[in-house]
Amino acid sequence: MNPTPKSLSLTxxxxxxxxxxxxxxxxxxxxxxxxxxxxxxSTHIPHFLTYxxxxxxxxxxxxxxxxxxxxxxxxxxxMIKLSLDSRKYLDFLDFYNxxxxxxxxxxxxxxSLILRxxxxxxxxxxxxxFHGLIVQMGxxxxxxxxxxxxxxxxxxxxxxxxxxxFDEMPNRxxxxxxxxxxxWSKFGVVEDAKGLFDSMSEKNCVSWNSMITCYCKLGDVDSxxxxxxxxxxxxxxxxxxxxxGYCKAGRLMxxxxxxxxIRVGRNVITWNTMIAGYVHCREFGKAxxxxxxxxxxxxxxxxxxxxxxxxxxxxxxALELGNWIHNYIRRKRLRVDVVLGNALIDLYCKCGSLxxxxxxxxxxxxxxxxxxxxxxxxxGMHGYGKEAxxxxxxxxxxxxxxxxxxxxxxxxxxxHSGLVSVGRSYFSQMCSVYxxxxxxxxxxxxxxxxxxxxxxxxxxxxxxxxxxKPNAVIWGSLLRACHAHKxxxxxxxVTQHLLELDPRDGGNYVFLSNLYASMNRWSDVDMCRKLxxxxxxxxxxxxxxxxxxxxxxxxxxxxxxxxxxPQINAFLEDIAIELPKYSYEPDTTSVLHDxxxxxxxxxxxxxxxxxxxxxxxxxxxxxxxxRVVKNLRTCNDCHSAIKLISLVYKREIIMRDxxxxxxxxxxxxxxxxxx
DNA sequence: TTAGGGTTAG
Numbered sequence: 001m002n003p004t005p006k007s008l009s010l011t012x013x014x015x016x017x018x019x020x021x022x023x024x025x026x027x028x029x030x031x032x033x034x035x036x037x038x039x040x041x042s043t044h045i046p047h048f049l050t051y052x053x054x055x056x057x058x059x060x061x062x063x064x065x066x067x068x069x070x071x072x073x074x075x076x077x078x079m080i081k082l083s084l085d086s087r088k089y090l091d092f093l094d095f096y097n098x099x100x101x102x103x104x105x106x107x108x109x110x111x112s113l114i115l116r117x118x119x120x121x122x123x124x125x126x127x128x129x130f131h132g133l134i135v136q137m138g139x140x141x142x143x144x145x146x147x148x149x150x151x152x153x154x155x156x157x158x159x160x161x162x163x164x165x166f167d168e169m170p171n172r173x174x175x176x177x178x179x180x181x182x183x184w185s186k187f188g189v190v191e192d193a194k195g196l197f198d199s200m201s202e203k204n205c206v207s208w209n210s211m212i213t214c215y216c217k218l219g220d221v222d223s224x225x226x227x228x229x230x231x232x233x234x235x236x237x238x239x240x241x242x243x244x245g246y247c248k249a250g251r252l253m254x255x256x257x258x259x260x261x262i263r264v265g266r267n268v269i270t271w272n273t274m275i276a277g278y279v280h281c282r283e284f285g286k287a288x289x290x291x292x293x294x295x296x297x298x299x300x301x302x303x304x305x306x307x308x309x310x311x312x313x314x315x316x317x318a319l320e321l322g323n324w325i326h327n328y329i330r331r332k333r334l335r336v337d338v339v340l341g342n343a344l345i346d347l348y349c350k351c352g353s354l355x356x357x358x359x360x361x362x363x364x365x366x367x368x369x370x371x372x373x374x375x376x377x378x379x380g381m382h383g384y385g386k387e388a389x390x391x392x393x394x395x396x397x398x399x400x401x402x403x404x405x406x407x408x409x410x411x412x413x414x415x416h417s418g419l420v421s422v423g424r425s426y427f428s429q430m431c432s433v434y435x436x437x438x439x440x441x442x443x444x445x446x447x448x449x450x451x452x453x454x455x456x457x458x459x460x461x462x463x464x465x466x467x468x469k470p471n472a473v474i475w476g477s478l479l480r481a482c483h484a485h486k487x488x489x490x491x492x493x494v495t496q497h498l499l500e501l502d503p504r505d506g507g508n509y510v511f512l513s514n515l516y517a518s519m520n521r522w523s524d525v526d527m528c529r530k531l532x533x534x535x536x537x538x539x540x541x542x543x544x545x546x547x548x549x550x551x552x553x554x555x556x557x558x559x560x561x562x563x564x565x566p567q568i569n570a571f572l573e574d575i576a577i578e579l580p581k582y583s584y585e586p587d588t589t590s591v592l593h594d595x596x597x598x599x600x601x602x603x604x605x606x607x608x609x610x611x612x613x614x615x616x617x618x619x620x621x622x623x624x625x626x627r628v629v630k631n632l633r634t635c636n637d638c639h640s641a642i643k644l645i646s647l648v649y650k651r652e653i654i655m656r657d658x659x660x661x662x663x664x665x666x667x668x669x670x671x672x673x674x675x
Numbered sequence: 676t677t678a679g680g681g682t683t684a685g
Contacts, residue, residue, distance in 0.1 A: 150676095151676075173676095175676045177676085178676040179676045180676090182676065182677065185677095204676090204677095205677075206677045207677085208677085209678070211677095235677090235678095236678080237678045240678040240679070243678085267678090268679080269678055269679045272678095273678070275679085276679060276680065277679090302680090305679085305680085306680085307679095307680035307681060308679085310681085311680080311681070337680095338681080340680080340681080342682065343680075343681050344681095345682090346681070371682080372682090373682040373683080374681080375682095376682090377682065377683075404683075405682055405683045406682090406683095407683095408683045409682080412684065415684085439684095441684045442684075443684080444684035444685070445683095445684045447684080447685085449684095471685095473684060473685045474684085477685040479685080508685095511685095659684090659685075
């Protein structure tokens, strides 16, 4: 039986869910053109357009649209929206230039769409010139267009103009009111938003949801919950907004409860929200577990899912899992935009694979300041100060304007490479040349730079003369410098400030105690210990992680629960016998490590990083690089021990500690013992 | 018209 033309086209259209190549698309096009029923149907043609667009053949869509005898505004609107969604700027500009020609095919809805999208370009001038053109072309300035304009101004950060448009609207529909609520919500003007919301005679789902978001943005999740509970028209957006609100407020339990409750109604965004929420609350392992659940339920992850996951991997130092995700991105052909690209760069930097990070960086078509900053910070963390400066120079050549984070990265890079005078000049230039006022983090960077290099007096002067009140980070940095350079006079001075500012941070007591120990002031060491006990302060236990076959093994010092513990302990004994043959002497300056869990007289005599390294040596083939991530800074003793381990066992060991990377190879470390 | 993503000094 021969199918009728109509059903033939419909059969072809039903194939839209499977990938088509250009030839097949053209075939489909021909079918549609010969089929009088379908060509006038506004339900099938949009499908076709969408599909050909998603197949990355936008030109073909455009060609198709031109070939239609009567393309109506609806189709153009779809076309424009698709073009903007996939950020095909050139098509967008084509459209702009041909606007007069398209005059009869567009409506105010079209302009409304365009105006909103201009905001995503960040182009105020573009939006305003569009606006001028619309008026010039004699389009009716109706509620649809006005709402678009309102939203445009809100998106580019001009609340005044948005309010002006709203005030001048002769009649407002729900959509216009909702847009104004969203605008006020964006600027945190909750009172006005609430006033408008209460006065609205007609409210829809979006109105309620906008109000929920408004409270969530301000961190007032309890008020948001009240609106949520009262809303008679809850949809998945309401749930997602509420879950996100709880996550951002750090209330994971509440978020999880809602997440469980909408089990059947979840969409990709619900999952993404929960995953991002765990990352936000630094529950990286849980984020990864939720992703696995998501996969088990057969949901397709998006670019947003990947960004959160990569961030989790970066924090955990989980390179293998990160590599798997990168492959997944390639396999599923996810679009690597600036955000996803940056997440990859950050992952590779934080996992010690600088080459991979640079590959991603150089392979990106579009880069923004985040990407440049991540690379600069990454190079700095690995001790490549000169290279970080080179990247900065290139960035300037490409006319990318540096921001505050760039200078944090640069100062940090100089600090880790001992480039004192270069750092000094960046610090003075950031204000005079680049117009960026130094923040406390820049002073912190500078204090660290001077302190590490041994310019303690200069560092102290800077702290005393800085325009803002120094915080615990600044004093802490100075204290560590005093410890490293055994300058007790400045050290003791710094300590008072520090314990006053941050009496709950156990790490500070440890450093103070170590400082006293280096002066042989044992009664003061005892005093520190007593102070910690009296104040109930605990030192964060040292914890090192190593990844093996996609599983992250964590070792906390003093914890004997790992199934391989007896073997690891035996292996550590072997190392202890082996190392002295290479003139290794244990460094006893870190005495206070004995006072808490870490170095108690338990079966474990070593710091967590050494257990992790031993575990890595035992469980990986010769020649494989061992990668360890530690939550605290490594101590002198472990540092010199691991240097020797790299020589004796002929292994490259890459260790990330709290603030930088150490590449151990042939008995040497990339930090040149300067950290 | 409403919901989800990236870089930052000890």
